Amino acid sequence: MAIKVYERILELFEAEGINTIFGIPDPNFVHLFLTAEQRGWNVVAPHHEESAGFMAEGVSRMTGKPAVAIGTLGPGIANLAGSIMCAKVENSPIIFLGGQRDRITEQRVRRGRIQFVQQSGLIENSVKYSASIEYADQVDEIIREGIRQAVSGRPGPVYIEYPQHVIHEELELPPVLPPHRYRLVGQTAGPDKIAEAVQYIRAAKQPVLLVGHGVHTSRAGAAVKELADLMAVPVIQTSGGTSYIEGLEDRTFPYGFSPSSIDAVVNSDLCLAIGTELGEPVHFGRWRHWVANEANRKWVLVEQDPSAIGVNRPIDVPLVGDLRAIVPQLVEALRDTPRTATPDLQRWIDEDAARLADLAETAPSGQSPVHPARLIVEATQAFPPEGIMVRDGGATTIFGWTYSQAKPHDVIWNQNFGHLGTGLPYAVGASVADGGKRPVMLVTGDSSFQFQIAELETAARLNLPLVCVVGVDYQWGLEVGVYKRTFGHGSLETGVHWSKNVRLDKVAEGFGCYGEYVERDEDIAPAIKRAYASGKPGVIHVAVDPKANSEEMPSYDEFRTWYAEGQQ
Structure with missing residues (x-):
C-alpha cells in the first residue's frame, strides 16, 4: 500500500517509542500534525517554537528516548535556534524537523524571497547531523540516521529539513524496522574491562559513586540503586545529576555543597563515575576537592562516547557503552560479593541530615x-x-x-x-x-x-x-x-x-x-x-x-x- 512521506515519518518515530510532538503547524506540517493526532499522539502547540524545543527536551529527560520538535520555515526555525543550541550543550537527543519552501526556490538566483533563508548552513554547527529529505525514497535512511546520530556516542540534537515539494509524495515501503535492526542498542562493556573494574571495587577501602545527569536522562536509577547497595557507598551528585534515586536519598550528597560530599571525595580511593562528563562543576575530577589523595585514587568511568575517555582526566578503567547495559553488568559481577559499608558512611548520612535540618531552622x-x-x-x-x-x-x-x-x-x-x-x-x-x-x-x-x-x-x-x-x-x-x-x-x-x-x-x-x-x-x-x-x-x-x-x-x-x- 502506498504511504505518504509524512505518514512514514510518524511510523519511523513510533518504532522508537516516540509519541509526542511539539510545534506550531504550517503548510509543511498540518498533514503530519493531523495524522499524528489521529494515531493517538500527544500533539502540543506552544506559543513559541523555542518553547517547543524545550518542551521536547523535558519529554526526553522523562522518558530516556529521543523527542521531536518542529519549526516552520524561516521564522519558526529562527525561533527554534536557542533550544537547538541548548540541546547540544545539554546532550539532549532532540529531533528538530524544519519546514522549507520548494527546492526550486532555493536554487533560483533571486532577491526578496518571502519567508525564506537557507536554514541548514545556519544550524549545522549546533547539531550532530543535518540533512534534508529531498526525495521520497530517502525518508527511511535520513530519519534513521538522524535518530542514530542523536542517541549514539555523546547524545545531542539533529536537524532534518522537510521541503514542501515532498509533502504529498507517496512511496511503497516494507514495514519499519525495530531499532536494533539499524543501530546499536544496549552496548555492553567487554568482560575483561568489567572484571578489571570489579577488581578495583573489591580492593577499595573508601569508594564513592559519582552520579551525573545521564543517570536521570537514561532512566537508569533502579540499576544504579542496586549497584550502590552492593558497593555500600555514598552517592555524590554532580550539579546536573540532582535527581535523587529512590532508596538512596539519605546517602546522596550534592558535590561541593554538602560537607559530607567533600569529606567523602577527599578520602576516596576509588571513584566510579556514571553519566557525567566530569566537567567544570566537578572540577574535571582533578582539581579542588579531588587534589587530596589523588595519587591513591583509581577511576572507573562508564561513558557512551569513546572519544571522551581520558579527556578531562586520566581514567584507569573505561567502560564504554550504554550505562543502561553496563551498570547491570557490574551488578551481576558484584552480586555474590557485596561490600560492607565503612563507619564513615553513617556518619556522613547523619551529618548531612543535621545540616539540612539546621538550614531549615536557621x-x-x-x-x-x-x-x-x-x-x-x-x-x-x-x-x-x-x-x-x-x-x-x-x-x-x-x-x-x-x-x-x-x-x-x-x-x-x-x-x-x-x-x-x-x-x-x-x-x-x-x-x-x-x-x-x-x-x-x-x-x-x-x-x-x-x-x-x-x-x-x-x-x-x-x-x-x-x-x-x-x-x-x-x-x-x-x-x-x-x-x-x-x-x-x-x-x-x-x-x-x-x-x-x-x-x-x-x-x-x-x-x-x-x-x-x-x-x-x-x-x-x-x-x-x-x-x-x-x-x-x-x-x-x-x-x-x-x-x-x-x-x-x-x-x-x-x-x-x-x-x-x-x-x-
Whole structure:
C-alpha cells in the first residue's frame, strides 16, 4: 500500500517509542500534525517554537528516548535556534524537523524571497547531523540516521529539513524496522574491562559513586540503586545529576555543597563515575576537592562516547557503552560479593541530615519581603514527595542548591548551558510525558519566568498539575550582585531593574491559571497547597528581599570555582 512521506515519518518515530510532538503547524506540517493526532499522539502547540524545543527536551529527560520538535520555515526555525543550541550543550537527543519552501526556490538566483533563508548552513554547527529529505525514497535512511546520530556516542540534537515539494509524495515501503535492526542498542562493556573494574571495587577501602545527569536522562536509577547497595557507598551528585534515586536519598550528597560530599571525595580511593562528563562543576575530577589523595585514587568511568575517555582526566578503567547495559553488568559481577559499608558512611548520612535540618531552622524568617533562603525552605517542604521538580533562574537556583529540603526523584533544570527561561517549558514537557499524573513544581525567579510566560496558557489548556513558585525581586538579582561586587555598594546598576507594579499572580489569572500573591513566610506553603487543590496550573508570586537575593547567595564562592579560568 502506498504511504505518504509524512505518514512514514510518524511510523519511523513510533518504532522508537516516540509519541509526542511539539510545534506550531504550517503548510509543511498540518498533514503530519493531523495524522499524528489521529494515531493517538500527544500533539502540543506552544506559543513559541523555542518553547517547543524545550518542551521536547523535558519529554526526553522523562522518558530516556529521543523527542521531536518542529519549526516552520524561516521564522519558526529562527525561533527554534536557542533550544537547538541548548540541546547540544545539554546532550539532549532532540529531533528538530524544519519546514522549507520548494527546492526550486532555493536554487533560483533571486532577491526578496518571502519567508525564506537557507536554514541548514545556519544550524549545522549546533547539531550532530543535518540533512534534508529531498526525495521520497530517502525518508527511511535520513530519519534513521538522524535518530542514530542523536542517541549514539555523546547524545545531542539533529536537524532534518522537510521541503514542501515532498509533502504529498507517496512511496511503497516494507514495514519499519525495530531499532536494533539499524543501530546499536544496549552496548555492553567487554568482560575483561568489567572484571578489571570489579577488581578495583573489591580492593577499595573508601569508594564513592559519582552520579551525573545521564543517570536521570537514561532512566537508569533502579540499576544504579542496586549497584550502590552492593558497593555500600555514598552517592555524590554532580550539579546536573540532582535527581535523587529512590532508596538512596539519605546517602546522596550534592558535590561541593554538602560537607559530607567533600569529606567523602577527599578520602576516596576509588571513584566510579556514571553519566557525567566530569566537567567544570566537578572540577574535571582533578582539581579542588579531588587534589587530596589523588595519587591513591583509581577511576572507573562508564561513558557512551569513546572519544571522551581520558579527556578531562586520566581514567584507569573505561567502560564504554550504554550505562543502561553496563551498570547491570557490574551488578551481576558484584552480586555474590557485596561490600560492607565503612563507619564513615553513617556518619556522613547523619551529618548531612543535621545540616539540612539546621538550614531549615536557621534560614532567615519573619521578614517581609521574604528572605530567598526561607522561600526555598518553605516551598521545598511543601513539595509533594511524588512530584517532579523543575528549576530555573540564577540567584533562585543558587539558594536552592543549599537550602532545598526536598529530595525529588525527578529534577529537571538547564545545568550545562545555564539557559534562563527553560523552566516553564521544561515543566510542561515533563508533565506531558508523565501524562499529567504527578504534581509538578517549578521554583524560579521572576527574570527567568518571564522569558516564556505565554506557556502558562499552554499549561492551562492541557490542564497540567503544575505550580510555579516565583521569587520576585523586580531585578536581575544575580547581575545586581555582580554590580555590587565590581563597583561597590551605592554604584549605578544599569539595566537590571524594572517596574515594581508587576503582579505575576494576576498575569496567571489572565491565562486561566490560579494565582496568589505572598509576602510572608507562613503563607507560602498554604498558597502552594491551595494552588494544587484548585485543579488549575498555579502561580505563587512571592515577594523576596532584593538585597538578600543579590548579596547573600549561599555557597557562592564554591559556585565561582566552576569558572576558575586557567586553574583547572
